[in-house]
Amino acid sequence: MANMRMTKNPMPEQDPVVRAGNFEEVALGYTAEMAMDEAKRCLNCKNPMCRTGCPVSVRIPEFIAKVAEGDFDAAYEIITSTNALPAVCGRVCPQEKQCESKCIRGIKGESVGIGRLERFVADYHMAKENKPAPEVPENNGHRIAVIGSGPAGLTCAGDLRKLGYDVTVFEAFHKSGGVLVYGIPQFRLPKEIVAAEIDNLKARGVKIVNNAIIGKSITVDELFEEGFEAVFIGSGAGLPQFLHIPGENLMGVYSANELLTRTNLMKAYRDDYDTPIKHFHKVAVVGAGNVAMDAARVAKRLGASEVHIVYRRGRDELPARLEEVEHAEAEGIEFNLLNNPCAIRGDENGFVTGIECIRQELGEPDEKGRRKPVAIPGSNWVLDVDTVIIAIGTSPNPLIRSTTPNLNTTRKGGIEADEGGRTSREGVFAGGDAVTGSATVILAMGAGKAGAKSIDEYIKSKK
Numbered sequence: 001m002a003n004m005r006m007t008k009n010p011m012p013e014q015d016p017v018v019r020a021g022n023f024e025e026v027a028l029g030y031t032a033e034m035a036m037d038e039a040k041r042c043l044n045c046k047n048p049m050c051r052t053g054c055p056v057s058v059r060i061p062e063f064i065a066k067v068a069e070g071d072f073d074a075a076y077e078i079i080t081s082t083n084a085l086p087a088v089c090g091r092v093c094p095q096e097k098q099c100e101s102k103c104i105r106g107i108k109g110e111s112v113g114i115g116r117l118e119r120f121v122a123d124y125h126m127a128k129e130n131k132p133a134p135e136v137p138e139n140n141g142h143r144i145a146v147i148g149s150g151p152a153g154l155t156c157a158g159d160l161r162k163l164g165y166d167v168t169v170f171e172a173f174h175k176s177g178g179v180l181v182y183g184i185p186q187f188r189l190p191k192e193i194v195a196a197e198i199d200n201l202k203a204r205g206v207k208i209v210n211n212a213i214i215g216k217s218i219t220v221d222e223l224f225e226e227g228f229e230a231v232f233i234g235s236g237a238g239l240p241q242f243l244h245i246p247g248e249n250l251m252g253v254y255s256a257n258e259l260l261t262r263t264n265l266m267k268a269y270r271d272d273y274d275t276p277i278k279h280f281h282k283v284a285v286v287g288a289g290n291v292a293m294d295a296a297r298v299a300k301r302l303g304a305s306e307v308h309i310v311y312r313r314g315r316d317e318l319p320a321r322l323e324e325v326e327h328a329e330a331e332g333i334e335f336n337l338l339n340n341p342c343a344i345r346g347d348e349n350g351f352v353t354g355i356e357c358i359r360q361e362l363g364e365p366d367e368k369g370r371r372k373p374v375a376i377p378g379s380n381w382v383l384d385v386d387t388v389i390i391a392i393g394t395s396p397n398p399l400i401r402s403t404t405p406n407l408n409t410t411r412k413g414g415i416e417a418d419e420g421g422r423t424s425r426e427g428v429f430a431g432g433d434a435v436t437g438s439a440t441v442i443l444a445m446g447a448g449k450a451g452a453k454s455i456d457e458y459i460k461s462k463k
Contacts, residue, residue: 005109009034011029012030014028016332023186029119029120030113030116035117039067039068039112042064053102054098054099055442055445056446062078066078067120083445087193088151088197090116090118092184134200138164139165142165144168144459145228148169150433151180152232152431152444153171153178153432154197155448157232160456165455178234181264182261182264185263186269216399229462231428233428233429233431234451237395237438240255241395242390242392245344250352252351252386253387254278256285256294256295260295262277263302269298277302280303281306282304284355285299285308286311286388287311289393290319293325296389307332307334309333311335312340312360313337313338314338315335317362338360338362339357352388354385358380360374361374395413414435414437416435417431419450420457429458432447
């Protein structure tokens with residue numbers, strides 16, 4: 001037990017001053033030596049709690065043991081036996097709230113860098129020149145339709161394909177990947193990585209149809225008429241929520257969704273694309289989740305001189321991952337905490353000139369245990385900005401629920417589904433943000449996995 005350092009191997013990163021001006025990936029990844037060294041910190045517990053913290057049940061101690069031995073191929077096989085998107089998860093999972101929060105090593109000192117090791121193994125595999133062709137399971141003759149090629153849909157499709165189902169994924173956009181391509185910026189999740197993960201699934205026999213808007217070009221009922229025996233809805237939550245305050249229709253007010261889609265999917269930051277995007281100078285981003293951090297960091301990279309996060313609670317209540325907050329601060333994003341926007345100011349031509357905020361103090365905890373912000377009377381002030389980006393969450397697009405009879409939905413517009421993804425309609429399953437509203441990539445993947453298992457049980461029960 002010579003090597004029992006208390007701390008993780010730090011992740012090599014681009015210098016903040018340099019990266020704030022480019023869209024290259026911030027975290028550079030472990031070298032093989034760092035990965036093997038980090039893997040040796042694993043205690044290989046008899047009862048590995050880390051697995052219970054993983055929504056897709058990665059066999060964590062087993063893959064880490066292989067990394068420690070330097071057998072990265074075996075590690076990759078172990079991870080991908082339950083996780084279809086390891087290079088994505090290694091980058092965007094909130095490991096600190098999941099597997100790593102359960103790591104026994106973390107009781108004294110820091111937990112094992114499970115996410116960093118997963119990323120290393122996936123990247124090692126991707127970089128290999130001559131990879132063995134993936135196994136293509138034989139077709140069992142049952143056709144399943146998956147709506148949406150985001151994390152929930154891709155996971156569901158991958159798991160069903162492994163079981164021999166003939167799977168077709170219908171994606172509304174011209175590119176596959178859902179939120180992984182339109183929502184998460186290049187510097188946090190390079191699009192080439194997402195494309196490679198999707199190519200992996202296609203090589204196993206998953207079919208993807210792009211520019212297919214379910215509810216518009218074809219309905220859920222018509223999918224059944226075409227011979228699909230079950231449908232999984234993983235269409236995400238792409239409908240931005242707004243503040244409903246005066247001035248929200250001024251020019252220079254964006255949803256984070258629009259800014260991120262133009263930048264990530266439509267490559268507005270590149271000179272060789274002609275996607276129009278506003279030139280920002282001073283920007284206020286309302287909200288403090290991961291999407292707000294992404295939007296703020298994108299605005300900075302697009303040339304804004306000042307970027308402010310405006311959030312009505314305090315630092316301890318920030319919903320974003322700590323790593324995202326630290327990266328944003330290092331890149332010069334300013335945090336205006338305990339401030340609630342009450343109006344957006346504009347000039348006579350209808351352009352944004354500022355955002356009016358009222359200072360807050362934290363009162364009693366609400367039903368979720370978070371302290372409620374309470375306005376301080378007469379404390380209004382104006383932050384001078386020319387752009388306001390609203391990043392306070394998204395809800396599911398109403399298209400599918402409005403074109404699918406007898407599909408029960410929740411008050412917030414999500415599709416009602418049980419733990420296994422079963423909905424009120426026979427043969428229709430759902431999971432991810434389409435059910436929960438905006439949440440994390442890994443939770444959507446867990447829902448895709450549960451949905452695949454339920455679909456398999458459903459098809460077998462019909463025989």
